[in-house]
Amino acid sequence: MNETIHPIKVGLEVHRQLDTDHKLFCACPTQLAEKPPERNFFRRLRPTQSELGQVDQAALFEFHRGKGIMYESDHMTSCLVEMDEEPPGILNPEAIEVCLTAALLTNAQPVDEIHVMRKIVIDGSNTTGFQRTSVVALNGLLTIDGNKIPIDQISLEEDAARKTSQTRDTAGYRIDRLGIPLIEVTTAPVFHSPSEVEKVALAIGNVLRATRKVKRGLGSVRQDLNVSIPNGALIEIKGVQELELVGKAVQLEVDRQNALLQIRDELKRRAVQSLAISRNYVNLTSVFQNTKARVIREATSRGGCVLGMKLQHYGGLLGRELGISSLRFGTELSGRATFWAGVGGIFHSDELPSYGISETEIAQVRELLQMATDDAFVIVGDQERRARDALDAVADRAVEALAGVPEETRNAMPDGSSRFIRPRPGAARMYPETDVPPAPVTESVIAKLKNRLPETPEEATERLIKEYSLNAKLSKQLVNSDYSSLFERTAKACTRIQSSFIATMLTETCKSLEREGFAIHDIDDQKVALIFRLVDDGTIAKEAMPDMLKWQSQKLNLDPTEGVNELGLKMMSRSELETIVNQHLEKNRKLVEEKGSAAFPSLMGSIMSEVRGKTDPKLVTEILKKKLTT
Numbered sequence: 001m002n003e004t005i006h007p008i009k010v011g012l013e014v015h016r017q018l019d020t021d022h023k024l025f026c027a028c029p030t031q032l033a034e035k036p037p038e039r040n041f042f043r044r045l046r047p048t049q050s051e052l053g054q055v056d057q058a059a060l061f062e063f064h065r066g067k068g069i070m071y072e073s074d075h076m077t078s079c080l081v082e083m084d085e086e087p088p089g090i091l092n093p094e095a096i097e098v099c100l101t102a103a104l105l106t107n108a109q110p111v112d113e114i115h116v117m118r119k120i121v122i123d124g125s126n127t128t129g130f131q132r133t134s135v136v137a138l139n140g141l142l143t144i145d146g147n148k149i150p151i152d153q154i155s156l157e158e159d160a161a162r163k164t165s166q167t168r169d170t171a172g173y174r175i176d177r178l179g180i181p182l183i184e185v186t187t188a189p190v191f192h193s194p195s196e197v198e199k200v201a202l203a204i205g206n207v208l209r210a211t212r213k214v215k216r217g218l219g220s221v222r223q224d225l226n227v228s229i230p231n232g233a234l235i236e237i238k239g240v241q242e243l244e245l246v247g248k249a250v251q252l253e254v255d256r257q258n259a260l261l262q263i264r265d266e267l268k269r270r271a272v273q274s275l276a277i278s279r280n281y282v283n284l285t286s287v288f289q290n291t292k293a294r295v296i297r298e299a300t301s302r303g304g305c306v307l308g309m310k311l312q313h314y315g316g317l318l319g320r321e322l323g324i325s326s327l328r329f330g331t332e333l334s335g336r337a338t339f340w341a342g343v344g345g346i347f348h349s350d351e352l353p354s355y356g357i358s359e360t361e362i363a364q365v366r367e368l369l370q371m372a373t374d375d376a377f378v379i380v381g382d383q384e385r386r387a388r389d390a391l392d393a394v395a396d397r398a399v400e401a402l403a404g405v406p407e408e409t410r411n412a413m414p415d416g417s418s419r420f421i422r423p424r425p426g427a428a429r430m431y432p433e434t435d436v437p438p439a440p441v442t443e444s445v446i447a448k449l450k451n452r453l454p455e456t457p458e459e460a461t462e463r464l465i466k467e468y469s470l471n472a473k474l475s476k477q478l479v480n481s482d483y484s485s486l487f488e489r490t491a492k493a494c495t496r497i498q499s500s501f502i503a504t505m506l507t508e509t510c511k512s513l514e515r516e517g518f519a520i521h522d523i524d525d526q527k528v529a530l531i532f533r534l535v536d537d538g539t540i541a542k543e544a545m546p547d548m549l550k551w552q553s554q555k556l557n558l559d560p561t562e563g564v565n566e567l568g569l570k571m572m573s574r575s576e577l578e579t580i581v582n583q584h585l586e587k588n589r590k591l592v593e594e595k596g597s598a599a600f601p602s603l604m605g606s607i608m609s610e611v612r613g614k615t616d617p618k619l620v621t622e623i624l625k626k627k628l629t630t
């Protein structure tokens, strides 16, 4: 993947959950539920007319689609506030202080008074139909490698409920996450390369971590991107969860927009006019009477039909990759059909035959749609009304392709690409929250926070080098990780293992285990510290540490000592080890007689494969050498 040479403009929003004692507007804890929900309640969101008057088309549409929401709750993680049956309390002062600290660390100007606003959200993720958000500071500046990055604003928001299920008519949400404080840091849109954007995201992450009051682990941090290129459009990409994906997501968005511009140019060459996109859909149900395509069979058996449309001169373009093989122009058409009509998806000519649709069926479709060789077709199997809406959405998107890139809000995927969620919302989506009084930011609070300002990431890096004799690379990696305070606590508590071992484990080893799929981030700090202590007091070997972390990540609630037993990692006594060495010598007596001490490497290898992780290799060397020379 080459970095683009086009000037691209990227704005970044970093959201991170705060690790405060309680939620933003109530006394509930900021931890997610560990047990199944105790009760469900069903709601249909009904914003008042005055509120709806300000809602953009897409939100209005979603509302009118009449989705019901099933909320799941329990008394440990939510109360009447999250259920919207009691007004919110005052803004959590602890959360405000964390935001102000981040503001001071980024040279941002705190506001005089924090006003809570309502931002309309009609997907059901908030029981109220809006998200509460408030600006805490403005106009900061972050210096990264000598470049000055302008910070537009720092806000304090409430996190939304988390989605647990989705059917056609009902969405399920667990409200334990609703109301957890989120800090949002927004950069001004400036020209950047994808790798620079990633650096900025990392630097902001480090500042937030420096407050020592942010959560870590999957779902606790989320990056949104606003990306535009010349002649392209402003695209909002939501929810990039991993820092390592930020650069890739930017690059793939640039590639996507460039690919769409190429499609636009190709359509121009083919002299396609928007009027040529016909909305005369043809009923193709008879073609698919005995089809093997499961989706279509299910639709027709429920009384639905198969509708098809011709996209004149679009042949070959629907299958065209938009920067990555998982995303094609056809995927974009499909996203629109799903959003506006609620269909499961579409089939298009560039991806067929496949999904059980045969050559014969395709030939019949082409004939009924009177297709020429450079035409494409799209078919949908569903209730007729829905199928029609879906093809209308496809036709609209096909027309937009003639102009290039439509403005959209998109959702980040794990591979760095994105999918359409909705058209970009209009600007007027906020209005004041009258239930929460404004919180003044006094001089004395600022003075107090200035007095106990945490060290900057740069200062922390320097100090770790000095205090723990770490090299610069390890020290920087620690500051870039979520583990620098755990490192310090452990390094102070452990007397035998070296600080550099602890640092390497907490950075490189944890990272590579995460990459293998082990959720090391979910392990409690105290448990990790305990595992280090087991190494320090000689209960387990250093080499056993990765296995212990893997085990603990799968048994979050168990005590590490249980892992030692379960995995058989307890270190051997010297006499146990000597017995094993003797067994190996006995087994290889011939080799020993022939080679003498030159048999050491092969014996060492076979002994280690038996005792690895249960003893110190140095001890094996010592015992074996002694036995070979006497």
Ligand SMILES: [Zn+2]
Pocket: 023, 026, 027, 028, 077, 078, 079, 080, 081, 082, 179
């Ligand atoms: Zn609550």
